Amino acid sequence: MKIKDIGGEFALIEQLTQITSMDHADLIVGPGDDAAVIRTAPAPAPYLLVTTDILVEESHFKRKWATPEQIGTKAAECNISDIAAMGGTPAWMFISLVLTKDIDVQWVQSVYRGVNASCKRHGVIVAGGDTSLGTVNTINIALLGFVQAHELCLRSHAQAGDLLMVTGPLGASAAGLALLNADKKPCPYLLQKHLAPTCRLEASRVIAPLANAMIDISDGLGSEVHHICRQSNTGARIDAALIPLHDDVKTAADSLEIESLDFALRGGEDFELLFSIAPGKVAQLKQTGLACHPVGRIVELGEGLKLVRADGSTTPLPGGFNHFSNAPDFQSAAGSSAPGSAGPTPG
Amino acid sequence: MKIKDIGGEFALIEQLTQITSMDHADLIVGPGDDAAVIRTAPAPAPYLLVTTDILVEESHFKRKWATPEQIGTKAAECNISDIAAMGGTPAWMFISLVLTKDIDVQWVQSVYRGVNASCKRHGVIVAGGDTSLGTVNTINIALLGFVQAHELCLRSHAQAGDLLMVTGPLGASAAGLALLNADKKPCPYLLQKHLAPTCRLEASRVIAPLANAMIDISDGLGSEVHHICRQSNTGARIDAALIPLHDDVKTAADSLEIESLDFALRGGEDFELLFSIAPGKVAQLKQTGLACHPVGRIVELGEGLKLVRADGSTTPLPGGFNHFSNAPDFQSAAGSSAPGSAGPTPG
Numbered sequence: 001m002k003i004k005d006i007g008g009e010f011a012l013i014e015q016l017t018q019i020t021s022m023d024h025a026d027l028i029v030g031p032g033d034d035a036a037v038i039r040t041a042p043a044p045a046p047y048l049l050v051t052t053d054i055l056v057e058e059s060h061f062k063r064k065w066a067t068p069e070q071i072g073t074k075a076a077e078c079n080i081s082d083i084a085a086m087g088g089t090p091a092w093m094f095i096s097l098v099l100t101k102d103i104d105v106q107w108v109q110s111v112y113r114g115v116n117a118s119c120k121r122h123g124v125i126v127a128g129g130d131t132s133l134g135t136v137n138t139i140n141i142a143l144l145g146f147v148q149a150h151e152l153c154l155r156s157h158a159q160a161g162d163l164l165m166v167t168g169p170l171g172a173s174a175a176g177l178a179l180l181n182a183d184k185k186p187c188p189y190l191l192q193k194h195l196a197p198t199c200r201l202e203a204s205r206v207i208a209p210l211a212n213a214m215i216d217i218s219d220g221l222g223s224e225v226h227h228i229c230r231q232s233n234t235g236a237r238i239d240a241a242l243i244p245l246h247d248d249v250k251t252a253a254d255s256l257e258i259e260s261l262d263f264a265l266r267g268g269e270d271f272e273l274l275f276s277i278a279p280g281k282v283a284q285l286k287q288t289g290l291a292c293h294p295v296g297r298i299v300e301l302g303e304g305l306k307l308v309r310a311d312g313s314t315t316p317l318p319g320g321f322n323h324f325s326n327a328p329d330f331q332s333a334a335g336s337s338a339p340g341s342a343g344p345t346p347g
Numbered sequence: 348m349k350i351k352d353i354g355g356e357f358a359l360i361e362q363l364t365q366i367t368s369m370d371h372a373d374l375i376v377g378p379g380d381d382a383a384v385i386r387t388a389p390a391p392a393p394y395l396l397v398t399t400d401i402l403v404e405e406s407h408f409k410r411k412w413a414t415p416e417q418i419g420t421k422a423a424e425c426n427i428s429d430i431a432a433m434g435g436t437p438a439w440m441f442i443s444l445v446l447t448k449d450i451d452v453q454w455v456q457s458v459y460r461g462v463n464a465s466c467k468r469h470g471v472i473v474a475g476g477d478t479s480l481g482t483v484n485t486i487n488i489a490l491l492g493f494v495q496a497h498e499l500c501l502r503s504h505a506q507a508g509d510l511l512m513v514t515g516p517l518g519a520s521a522a523g524l525a526l527l528n529a530d531k532k533p534c535p536y537l538l539q540k541h542l543a544p545t546c547r548l549e550a551s552r553v554i555a556p557l558a559n560a561m562i563d564i565s566d567g568l569g570s571e572v573h574h575i576c577r578q579s580n581t582g583a584r585i586d587a588a589l590i591p592l593h594d595d596v597k598t599a600a601d602s603l604e605i606e607s608l609d610f611a612l613r614g615g616e617d618f619e620l621l622f623s624i625a626p627g628k629v630a631q632l633k634q635t636g637l638a639c640h641p642v643g644r645i646v647e648l649g650e651g652l653k654l655v656r657a658d659g660s661t662t663p664l665p666g667g668f669n670h671f672s673n674a675p676d677f678q679s680a681a682g683s684s685a686p687g688s689a690g691p692t693p694g
Contacts, residue, residue, distance in 0.1 A: 034432040035398035041390035051382035054443040056481040085381040096401040134403035140443050142489035
């Protein structure tokens with residue numbers, strides 16, 4: 001059924017609003033007015049966090065690969081991941097949709113169901129949005145959250161001597177994408193990691209009080225280490241042998257004749273967290289029981305950004321995915337040419 | 348110069364960030380981290396307002412008609428207008444861009460300059476955003492603002508007996524668009540009103556303490572009256588003879604053989620304010636010196652929504668523009684097939 005068949009824009013908005021409808025004492029006015037009205041006095045925390053991410057069909061998702069629920073989940077999770085990376089708690093979501101006129105209403109509803117499932121899991125309320133007609137299906141999410149001052153983890157807060165740790169194995173999303181792009185069937189683990197990744201909000205609640213800098217891994221470990229170092233005025237030393245890789249990533253790399261490490265370093269969308277922590281706080285982190293993997297450490301700026309290979313040789317740490325500049329031709333690699341996407345096929 | 352020529356995404360973001368850079372004591376972290384960090388305790392007002400609007404090339408703007416500065420201005424103003432319509436003060440803006448890989452960097456910068464000019468005029472700070480590669484240039488803006496409890500003007504707050512008033516002449520944007528679509532050259536007034544409309548934030552500051560319901564006119568007067576009445580459970584009576592029309596709108600209507608009133612009732616993007624006010628407060632409004640035009644009144648639900656014609660006859664009030672359902676074929680009328688756009692050529 002097309003949007004015009006159900007009565008147009010306002011009927012669609014009404015249907016979508018029902019999917020995400022949740023009451024909250026602080027939501028004075030939800031969808032349906034010129035703006036949402038949210039009570040923020042007294043404030044739940046001294047700082048408001050705001051992030052926004054835009055996902056474009058063919059660039060960030062493909063209907064031939066992903067179910068609408070997966071697309072919705074990914075859109076929600078990549079935003080929630082940004083709030084997690086700040087040490088915050090996500091709260092209020094706003095969804096802008098560009099829809100083609102021939103899109104199936106069921107598809108749109110299912111995207112919303114995917115968004116809603118993530119929101120419910122993470123305690124987020126969908127409080128508004130916008131719908132518009134266009135020629136490319138596009139989802140923009142703006143997400144608000146809150147953070148306590150002592151839990152705020154900025155990219156700029158790393159200090160020489162800090163350990164760099166990640167919350168889980170890397171490269172699975174990029175490996176899944178590379179297989180899809182090569183017309184090979186990824187195993188369920190890689191497929192899930194690429195099409196419907198989940199963010200590490202619960203881990204961030206544990207890490208935030210202990211970490212210095214934190215960032216989520218959306219553009220590859222290499223890129224994220226570069227971000228932290230540039231903003232903290234430090235260098236870093238990453239130990240290749242320590243980077244956690246799932247066996248399925250190694251298998252995928254073998255089948256594609258790509259170095260598996262590249263999926264972790266230059267891939268993207270793992271949505272694991274990378275954080276720097278003072279050595280003196282590592283014992284406390286271990287006591288929480290949260291599984292984290294050291295991958296290197298923050299060093300003085302003058303020492304640069306180095307990758308220490310298994311054989312002891314060092315190379316400059318690759319910078320990860322910077323789209324526009326190194327994106328392959330859009331037509332030939334649509335799935336890899338946008339931020340938050342896995343980037344050019346590594347190798 | 349293309350985006351890849353300047354070094355890609357991060358170089359572009361740096362250039363754009365410089366254009367909008369403004370310090371503010373409450374902006375703890377601006378663009379460049381996973382999320383913006385804004386101090387909200389103590390809160391500037393008890394209620395936070397959030398609105399989001401997405402503008403798509405060919406649907407909401409055309410590069411052949413509008414300068415990039417105008418496109419940026421329109422994107423900013425239509426969001427600021429939503430905050431104004433709530434009686435609020437806009438504060439923090441977040442811009443998501445989808446850009447084609449062959450887009451000129453100068454064009455993007457000029458869009459940002461247009462956004463920035465509006466933001467400066469209205470005291471808004473650009474605090475973050477996202478850029479992405481795609482096949483259709485798209486601008487999503489999320490805007491945060493604040494409102495005092497006694498100035499909050501909801502669509503649902505109209506009461507039978509209220510006067511309905513508008514802040515200025517209507518139909519100019521729709522008339523400008525209709526002329527452009529007909530390959531006729533609009534006069535400067537209509538062109539400006541369509542391509543770079545300005546919102547009525549200052550007027551809203553005057554009206555908010557006095558009005559009951561308020562809404563901005565983005566989809567035509569008819570549609571907005573319907574919104575207010577549906578949410579307030581009232582009817583309305585609009586007096587056609589009272590609807591203010593600029594002479595240029597009448598001239599355009601004559602040249603297109605369209606009834607000029609249709610531009611006001613069924614057009615869009617005027618971004619004037621429509622509000623309902625108790626008769627007892629009209630004298631106070633007049634004392635402020637703000638020019639406002641009564642166009643009708645709120646009546647009991649049972650009386651329905653009526654348009655009283657100049658000859659005394661009444662007809663149902665047209666509902667304005669509901670895209671998807673009554674949008675003409677996208678290819679033949681791209682400029683009129685999206686929300687916030689002028690809707691199908693009236694007539």
